[in-house]
Amino acid sequence: MPFFGIHCSVDLLRRRDRTERTVGDTQICAFELLASLAGKLLEESESSASSNAFEGRNHVSINKDVVKQEIQYDDKLLKTECIEHVSCVASVVDSDGTTENNDNLKEFKHSENHAILERTLTKMQPAYSKQTNLDLKSAIRKHNVAYESFTAREAKGLESGALAIANNCPLKDPLDLSMTFLAPVNSHRDVKLCNKLSNRFKASRPPTHIEDQRIRKLLMSKYWKAAPKLKDFEHCRADGGIKSLHRKRKTCYNYDNCQNDTLYKRMKFFDRNLIVTSDEVIGNGSVSNLPEKHVRCPPCLQVTKHPTSLMILMIIWMHTLEPGPVIAPPPLCYEEPPLLLPCGAAPQNLTSSLTTPVLYTKIPDATADPPLLTNSAKAMDSNYKHTSSQTDMLTDQKLSESRALVPVPAMNVEVLAVVPTNHKIRKSELARRRTRRPFSVSEVEALVRAVEELGTGRWRDVKLQAFENVDHRTYVDLKDKWKTLVHRSKDGESRYPKNCWTGSWLLMLTGLSIKQNKASIILEVGELQTLKLTEMELW
């Protein structure tokens, strides 16, 4: 199942635009905007873009899955162009949302948009001339459709993105910008096979030749190519995706499916409710009776400056967890420690701790200062150590010297005092698998930031940068966590890519990032139905 890069998509869009208009106006609008975006990028990059992208439409079937276009802008141009691109992206998202009977939820007062725009530009004043701001403003207004229909979140994403650009510095999290638009949109027409587009993390990395190679390699690797496997694809088509998805999930979660199936369902449930274009909403035929909580960000999101979509995912995942019954602590002394915790015990302990507001407020670094990655991880690490099971304490002698940032009940000290230094226990502890210690939000955040900065494949560096003093997180753990995060985002109801359908074709805007004066856009085109050679030749 071939996927086509930006060149192809531009071609497709333009040709379709000329030849047929069988889809709705809204979709046309979306495509036109997207085409203009892609075309603009294409035109500007044609002179310099590497030729390893598309060379001819006859070669589509053997080309790479994804072509990443990266265009170098000079400072000023970037400021204008990026805003334009953002507007474009937003418009695509919104237009599609409109077709999903979503007008009510999408309504965000023009005046508010305007206020945000003005505020953004005002904040940019110190850094740039009025003329620059005027350019920006006109650029944004050029895409008035998008501008007018921004949601609050989208507009704020634009604001933060524009500010970052204005300050001539890389976005704290470049993905924030794109994901701000992309994340909250889902579609009942989503197809699981599209979920392989997890390369958003790659999008923010410095675009070098080596990086391209790495990206390409990754895209060809198992992570990214899961969906296009013909077999899976056929399952998708035959069973509406259920079979394939189930099998994938089963594979991914075979280890701890006793919990994760439940977690997955909960996450899915929450997701369906949070995302306003979900099946459920549409199925009800009305959005007016949607409880407010369904469209409100979890309160925990308010404590971070730039929650990445991944963070959001994890937060949603944990707060959607029911606290569950309080598990009585085991006896302080026993001859043999339990070999296994009750299923879900440790995670529930942890997550119920995380949902306790007082714990959040007592972890300053984890909430107020995300850039202090190691400290964040440390804080959560300490937090974890004081809220985890006693079985865990038995195995972790370093607990006594833990860097506590939360008040430690005196009992814990006593507990430690009575921990028997029984070699037999130690041995059995070593023999069994480690206690499962779910990653906290801060840890995930630290991991994501580190990987964004260092890239995958450098887990030792990731460990040293973000988890140096977190002894129980090995670089293998981090690698594994990243793997699960990628899988989760892939299987997790496809919340990232915004897909547009037209006829039997599927256009996916999978990423937009701006970092270090370079803009990257990733588009993919893949077939929704069986690709016919004749269709392909028409291009």
Place this chain on the structure above:
DNA sequence: TTTAGGG
């Protein structure tokens, strides 16, 4: 040891 990937 570190990376990568299956279990």
Place this chain on the structure above:
DNA sequence: CCCTAAA
């Protein structure tokens, strides 16, 4: 998380 091949 575990295990291990491969680098």
